[in-house]
Amino acid sequence: MNGEEGNVAPRSSARPRYAALIVAAGRGHRSGLGLPKQYAQIGGMAVLRRTLLAFQEADEIDVIRCVIHPDDRALYDEAVAGLSGIGEPIAGGATRQISVRLGLEALSDEHPDIVLIHDAARAFVSRELITRMAAATDEENGAVPTLALSDSLKHVENDAVVGTIDRSTCRAVQTPQTFPFQAILDAHRAAAERDDLTDDAAVAEAAGLHVRSVEGDERNIKLTTSEDFARAAAHLAPAREYRAGQGFDVHAFCPGDHVFLCGVKIDHDMALEGHSDADVGLHALTDAIYGAIGEGDIGQHFPPSDPQWKGADSEIFLKDAVERVAARGGAIVNVDVTLICEAPKVGPHREAISERLSEMLGIARHRINVKATTSEKLGFTGRREGIAALAAVSVALPGDDNA
Known part of the structure; x- marks a missing residue:
C-alpha cells in the first residue's frame, strides 16, 4: 500500500490516487455465528x-477505510489490532447503500481519483483481482x-x-x-431516496455511468x-504445505524487579537487559x-540500532511475524517454547503464558x-546470569512454489 496514514499524497498526472472502501457495517444474521460475520x-x-490484509498488500492502494456499524467498534478494534495504514472507521447506516454513501462522503477528504468498493465478507479477494480492477477503471468508466x-x-x-x-x-x-470517485459519489447522492438498487454498479448505471465487465475470480466467494x-x-485446508521453524535467544540479567516472559510480567529480583523489553521467549518464538517462512530474523525487521524500538513491547515483533504468515494465506499450526533458567520459577506462570500466547497468536490454547x-x-x-529460550513452530502455507 502506498502513502502514509493521515497524509494525503500529492496527485500525479501519471498515476491516479486509489482508495479502498471496505463495507463492514452489516449484521450478518444469516451466518448463524452469534456475531456479525x-x-x-x-x-x-x-x-x-483477512480482507484488509489483501488490500494492504496491493501496491495500487493509497488509502483504506472501513465502514462499520457503530455498535461494533470494539470488535473492529480487535480485528484490526496491529495493522498499519488503515484510516479511522466510518459509521455506517441502516442499509448497505446508505453505508457506502456515508463512506464515500468521508473519503472525500482523502481526494481519491478512483475508489474500489468491496464487501468485507469477500475475504479471499486476491491481489491479482485488485490490480485487475484498478487497471480497468478510469475517469469515464467504472x-x-x-x-x-x-x-x-x-x-x-x-x-x-x-x-x-x-x-x-x-x-x-x-x-x-x-x-x-466523484462520479460514484454523485451517483450515490442522486440515488439516496431509492431502495431498489442492489449494488454500486446499479447505482452507477442509474446515473448513466458506463460500467465495464472484468473477469472475476472463482475464489472470491462471499461468506x-x-x-x-x-x-x-475446507478451502483453506487442502493443498497445504507444512514448514517448521526454530528460534533461540538469550538475555542477561540486569538490575530490576521483574521480567517479561512470553508477554507475562513476572516479579523477580532482577530484570532482563535488552534494547526492547527483552522478552526472551517472544524473541525466540518470533x-x-x-x-518457517524464510523471512530472516528480528534484527532484520526491527534493528536494535533503531531508537524507535528502545523499550518496545515484544508483542509488536511477534504480531509482525504472524501477519506475514497470514499475508501468505497461511496459518500457524502449533508452537512449542522452552524457557531455560534457574530463576524465576516458570511453572506457576505456565498457564498464564500459554493463554497470553494464544491471544497474541490467534490460535487455540491446545496448539501451544x-x-x-x-x-x-x-x-x-x-x-543465574540470564535466561535462554528455544522455540519451534509449524506453519501451514498454500501448496504453491511461490507461497
Missing part, C-alpha cells in the same frame, strides 16, 4: 482482517468483476417455472467494484451462511516464525506448549 474467525483470523454462469436460469413466479433465461448474457457479479464458512474453512527447565547449574543460566 465480518468479525468471525476463519483460519484463525477475523474475516475483516468496472465490476463478473463470472460466467454454468447453471441454467429459470424465471419463477409463485413456485412455477414460467420461462428460461438466456444465461449467455448473464453474469454473477462480485466486488471490488471500482469507479471514478454469508454457516455453510459458506464451513466451505471456506524468530522461529520468521524462519510451554516448557521450563534448568541447565543443572551449568553455564550462564546455571550461574
Whole structure:
C-alpha cells in the first residue's frame, strides 16, 4: 500500500490516487455465528482482517477505510489490532447503500481519483483481482468483476417455472467494484431516496455511468451462511504445505524487579537487559516464525540500532511475524517454547503464558506448549546470569512454489 496514514499524497498526472472502501457495517444474521460475520474467525483470523490484509498488500492502494456499524467498534478494534495504514472507521447506516454513501462522503477528504468498493465478507479477494480492477477503471468508466454462469436460469413466479433465461448474457457479479470517485459519489447522492438498487454498479448505471465487465475470480466467494464458512474453512485446508521453524535467544540479567516472559510480567529480583523489553521467549518464538517462512530474523525487521524500538513491547515483533504468515494465506499450526533458567520459577506462570500466547497468536490454547527447565547449574543460566529460550513452530502455507 502506498502513502502514509493521515497524509494525503500529492496527485500525479501519471498515476491516479486509489482508495479502498471496505463495507463492514452489516449484521450478518444469516451466518448463524452469534456475531456479525465480518468479525468471525476463519483460519484463525477475523474475516475483516483477512480482507484488509489483501488490500494492504496491493501496491495500487493509497488509502483504506472501513465502514462499520457503530455498535461494533470494539470488535473492529480487535480485528484490526496491529495493522498499519488503515484510516479511522466510518459509521455506517441502516442499509448497505446508505453505508457506502456515508463512506464515500468521508473519503472525500482523502481526494481519491478512483475508489474500489468491496464487501468485507469477500475475504479471499486476491491481489491479482485488485490490480485487475484498478487497471480497468478510469475517469469515464467504472468496472465490476463478473463470472460466467454454468447453471441454467429459470424465471419463477409463485413456485412455477414460467420461462428460461438466456444465461449467455448473464453474469454473477462480485466486488471490488471500482469507479471514478466523484462520479460514484454523485451517483450515490442522486440515488439516496431509492431502495431498489442492489449494488454500486446499479447505482452507477442509474446515473448513466458506463460500467465495464472484468473477469472475476472463482475464489472470491462471499461468506454469508454457516455453510459458506464451513466451505471456506475446507478451502483453506487442502493443498497445504507444512514448514517448521526454530528460534533461540538469550538475555542477561540486569538490575530490576521483574521480567517479561512470553508477554507475562513476572516479579523477580532482577530484570532482563535488552534494547526492547527483552522478552526472551517472544524473541525466540518470533524468530522461529520468521524462519518457517524464510523471512530472516528480528534484527532484520526491527534493528536494535533503531531508537524507535528502545523499550518496545515484544508483542509488536511477534504480531509482525504472524501477519506475514497470514499475508501468505497461511496459518500457524502449533508452537512449542522452552524457557531455560534457574530463576524465576516458570511453572506457576505456565498457564498464564500459554493463554497470553494464544491471544497474541490467534490460535487455540491446545496448539501451544510451554516448557521450563534448568541447565543443572551449568553455564550462564546455571550461574543465574540470564535466561535462554528455544522455540519451534509449524506453519501451514498454500501448496504453491511461490507461497
